[in-house]
Amino acid sequence: xxxxxxxxxxxxxxxxxxxxxxxxxxxxxxxxxxxxxxxxxxxxxxxxxxxxxxxxxxxxxxxxxxxxxxxxxxxxxxxxxxxxxxxxxxxxxxxxxxxxxxxxxxxxxxxxxxxxxxxxxxxxxxxxxxxxxxxxxxxxxxxxxxxxxxxxxxxxxxxxxxxxxxxxxxxxxxxxxxxxxxxxxxxxxxxxxxxx
Amino acid sequence: xxxxxxxxxxxxxxxxxxxxxxxxxxxxxxxxxxxxxxxxxxxxxxxxxxxxxxxxxxxxxxxxxxxxxxxxxxxxxxxxxxxxxxxxxxxxxxxxxxxxxxxxxxxxxxxxxxxxxxxxxxxxxxxxxxxxxxxxxxxxxxxxxxxxxxxxxxxxxxxxxxxxxxxxxxxxxxxxxxxxxxxxxxxxxxxxxxxx
DNA sequence: GTCTATACTTGGATAGAC
DNA sequence: GTCTATCCAAGTATAGAC
Numbered sequence: 001x002x003x004x005x006x007x008x009x010x011x012x013x014x015x016x017x018x019x020x021x022x023x024x025x026x027x028x029x030x031x032x033x034x035x036x037x038x039x040x041x042x043x044x045x046x047x048x049x050x051x052x053x054x055x056x057x058x059x060x061x062x063x064x065x066x067x068x069x070x071x072x073x074x075x076x077x078x079x080x081x082x083x084x085x086x087x088x089x090x091x092x093x094x095x096x097x098x099x100x101x102x103x104x105x106x107x108x109x110x111x112x113x114x115x116x117x118x119x120x121x122x123x124x125x126x127x128x129x130x131x132x133x134x135x136x137x138x139x140x141x142x143x144x145x146x147x148x149x150x151x152x153x154x155x156x157x158x159x160x161x162x163x164x165x166x167x168x169x170x171x172x173x174x175x176x177x178x179x180x181x182x183x184x185x186x187x188x189x190x191x192x193x194x195x196x
Numbered sequence: 197x198x199x200x201x202x203x204x205x206x207x208x209x210x211x212x213x214x215x216x217x218x219x220x221x222x223x224x225x226x227x228x229x230x231x232x233x234x235x236x237x238x239x240x241x242x243x244x245x246x247x248x249x250x251x252x253x254x255x256x257x258x259x260x261x262x263x264x265x266x267x268x269x270x271x272x273x274x275x276x277x278x279x280x281x282x283x284x285x286x287x288x289x290x291x292x293x294x295x296x297x298x299x300x301x302x303x304x305x306x307x308x309x310x311x312x313x314x315x316x317x318x319x320x321x322x323x324x325x326x327x328x329x330x331x332x333x334x335x336x337x338x339x340x341x342x343x344x345x346x347x348x349x350x351x352x353x354x355x356x357x358x359x360x361x362x363x364x365x366x367x368x369x370x371x372x373x374x375x376x377x378x379x380x381x382x383x384x385x386x387x388x389x390x391x392x
Numbered sequence: 393g394t395c396t397a398t399a400c401t402t403g404g405a406t407a408g409a410c
Numbered sequence: 411g412t413c414t415a416t417c418c419a420a421g422t423a424t425a426g427a428c
Contacts, residue, residue, distance in 0.1 A: 043412070044404090106355060107299060204393080
């Protein structure tokens with residue numbers, strides 16, 4: 001029965017993750033979540049205490065991966081490459097979560113206040129890497145604020161429109177599979193060059 | 197009376213623009229729009245025929261600016277700089293609209309289908325500039341799809357969180373005003389370098 | 393054209409049977 | 411723990427007075 005409970009909670013979280021990413025928090029109804037999860041309407045309230053808590057539980061379930069590396073700042077370019085690599089890995093492992101996060105950031109939703117708990121440290125790590133790199137002369141940029149936006153924007157924005165993306169996807173890959181390493185390499189190259 | 201009508205429609209559009217950007221399309225109610233605009237609830241239906249049409253009217257009202265330049269592709273780097281400059285100008289003139297657009301792109305909302313009418317040409321222009329630059333040897337990149345994402349992400353993403361951005365804002369500027377030209381210059385530099 | 397009042401629908405959350 | 415049935419609040423849209 002403990003197994004069943006976890007099963008249902010997980011089914012709800014999985015369904016909510018996809019729906020929130022696709023239709024937004026407000027655009028998703030508890031009914032849709034429960035239908036998709038194949039469970040009764042009442043179970044969201046029972047297990048989580050409401051729709052909003054499902055949202056937070058989503059990040060609690062996956063957030064530990066957000067921040068597991070400490071950087072030495074001895075070699076900022078190496079640190080930045082590692083940071084980008086980690087972010088790309090997370091993004092490709094949990095695209096819906098990154099999608100949802102991006103939405104919430106953009107609209108400065110009231111839910112962001114609690115999410116900042118996880119994110120603040122992440123942005124600060126990136127900032128420290130940039131600062132260290134600027135002082136050591138390996139990065140060159142003028143505005144810290146805009147540079148952070150450029151980098152995070154490059155890292156986080158992964159969709160124009162399915163119809164358009166598919167055109168380029170097939171032109172790029174010619175049927176080959178797209179590996180995480182390859183995407184990380186593209187991303188690192190673009191960002192690191194942007195800081196020269 | 198024609199003046200009054202336009203006045204009310206404009207008041208609704210202005211209110212909707214801010215609210216949609218901030219709370220999303222689904223998160224915004226017609227009541228909020230009308231309250232903010234200072235008009236009666238019924239007027240959204242009367243003038244626009246529903247909430248969804250307010251959304252489209254917003255882009256109809258501002259979209260002409262989206263695409264007013266043709267590029268010769270003789271000098272792709274110059275074209276790219278011009279493209280970025282135009283986008284940054286639009287973004288700083290209409291931040292709410294770009295915000296809203298970004299949300300809709302990310303969640304692939306059903307409203308995107310109509311919006312693609314305006315956007316498709318824009319993305320294709322950027323793509324042509326990149327292609328031309330790649331052939332002429334002034335740009336170097338591997339994946340067209342990801343490169344477009346990087347560029348658009350850098351152009352469009354302008355917010356982490358007010359509390360965080362403000363820290364860097366004041367550190368960057370030390371009280372000075374931030375000009376459109378300066379931001380366009382930062383952005384151009386980051387993106388153009390990223391393509392080397 | 394604009395307002396107030398209201399009809400109708402949908403959403404979140406709970407009560408109570410199992 | 412899970413279900414069905416229901417309550418209540420909130421949303422969109424309209425009817426009808428002015």
